[in-house]
Amino acid sequence: MRRDLNLDAIPLEKTADSSRLDAVFRPRSVCLVGVSADPARLNHAPLNLLRMHDFPGDIHLVNPKYDVIDGLPCHRCVEDVPYGVDLALVMVPAAEVPDTLEHCCDRGMKAAIVLSSGFEEIEGGVTLVEQMRRICSEHNLTLIGPNCEGVWSVAASTILTFGSAAKRQRLYHAPLAVVSQSGAMSGAVARHLQDQGYGCSYVVSVGNETDTSLLDVTDWLLDQDDVAHILFFMEGLRDGVRLKRIVDKARRRNVTLVALKSGNSAVGAEAAASHTGKIATPYAIYRDVFAQFGILQVDSLTDLVEIAQVLLAMNPPRRSKQANQGGVAVCSIPGGTRALTADLCGANDVPLACFQDETVDALEQNLPRFGYFKNPIDLTGQVLSRPNMLNDALEIVAKDPNTEALIVQFANRGLHDVRKYEDALARIAREYRLPVVVSLLSDEMPPEERRHHAESGVFVARDPRDAVRWLAWLYRVRETISCSGQESGQERQGEIQWAPSDTWRGTLGLLDKVGIKTPRFAVLRPVQDAARACADLVYPVALKAMPEDVEHKTDLGAVALNLHNATEVDRMARTIRERIGKPENDLLVQEMIRDGVEASLAVMRNPDFGAVLAIGAGGVMVELLQDVAYLALPATEIQIHAAVGRLHLSRLLAGFRGMPLVDRQALVRAAARLGDAFLNMKASVQEIELNPVFVRPNGQGVVAVDVLVRRSA
Incomplete structure (x- = not known):
């Protein structure tokens, strides 16, 4: 349920220890630069909204065209504004913004919000951006924007935006903040939350993030008492390496983070040489890093609004004391939805x-004999003609200690029955502290009425899909909270130092340090015959170009497998040298690995998150299946295990269709140590890929047969 808030306890004035963003969200005075007297103009809206919502501080206006606007005196320039105003809202043409900010700093202003557009998004705007950054640095000015829609700080009655979503007589306050790189998207989420009476505490449009980033704002929000949930709309993070610290802080504060990300179809890392690098799209990396850190990711604006409502209004699932016994209880009146909901x-x-046996016995005594008394329950239509039967059944189910949440599925007169059983459903939610979801058969309850039921702890879903989706969100939140801190006691491996080398022999030192074996091998020189070079090897063998000479050997036909004698090796050596056009090059001969599961490991530098680990299927299958998980580094073994568990590779490692179990722990340990080593390398090393890595039967570890090292130009 919504957290009770003591709004009087939220300070509106800065203190000596206050964050630099306090002046943005709790200013004592504001200056609107470029405000218009015309109510139809967007640059009049902030003045209208400040007065509509009773901003408690002083409002100063600047526009050389006017002496008075709406009864307030208007200054001709910023230099005429009294010294020491907290915040400037800047609405002048882009070319005038740097000079305006300089004048604001000269008048003692510590923060500014720039709504103006026309910077990075147009040709020639970069110069203006550089000037703004210099001003922020020299004067310690906090800047939101430019090209943004402004901010809401509901408890402080500070509504500094031109967005129409705030144009209403009353703003509902709730412990939820919206932070967006798009003004329209933040306004849309806020509008829906206000229209339906749920509310929010802060709405922030960060725009171009010239000075203050989305994560800067989030860091400040996590210190606020009226924030329990933060919703993001983002295209990308310019400072994603900070994300882990932000997430750790959110967990300590029990704040839920939810993200909707756009721009997922653009192909990232175009210059990457490895298979895993080629498929490292923004979507794949963001999806997996969010999962790694416990950030809920949704796929649509509708989901973002709905998850906000769910988090604000629904109880979290109870926790059963019996392992693997707890979960959702489904009580269905129509028999046809039981299997659908279970699916x-x-x-x-x-x-x-x-359910416990006592629960099943009690249901059997209470319900018609042709019902079904285990979960999911078939209540039968008879309960609607005998109200006490339904009430008793719900009570029995709610008392079961393994019931963590409740879905009640009504039939074709569902809207009527929700109203009829309103008090009984609310009592179950309240007394047993259960999330209760009533599911309809594609019927739509009016938003005001849905909100009324939500205030009683009962959420009304249009159909079973929505009911289950909402509870899935709550379970993911609970899982994130329960995992908080579980990795803190895990011992990390000691620091791994390796002098980067592009050669096969040079990379053997790295592989040894991270616990990865290599097959027995020989180097076949142009002047040697295979019989002499391979005298100590056991056939069959593989022959390939040296890893430092050719990146994608399979594509070029520079790999030959299952060669059974020296004659075959000599013949294929000539062929491979011809194919790669390097007749004088050495070739690598390796004993074939005959058992194990093929995997791949890679570490790479990502522009958003810094060092990233990739783990997935091996060989050419990594590109074909795209069965790869990405983790921001450093990554713990617990996180790597969880990432592997989401892959199809996991089934192969577990012995798919009678295959032997393989050494999954060795793969995870090697991945963690490879990540540690990469963090200690110079930034010139852009990428290292081990593909394939053979994960051998339990106790036999992992073996890498190919290594690719890519450096920056």
């Missing part, structure tokens, strides 16, 4: 409760 729970990783 949806399975697809969304929502557990179904396993």
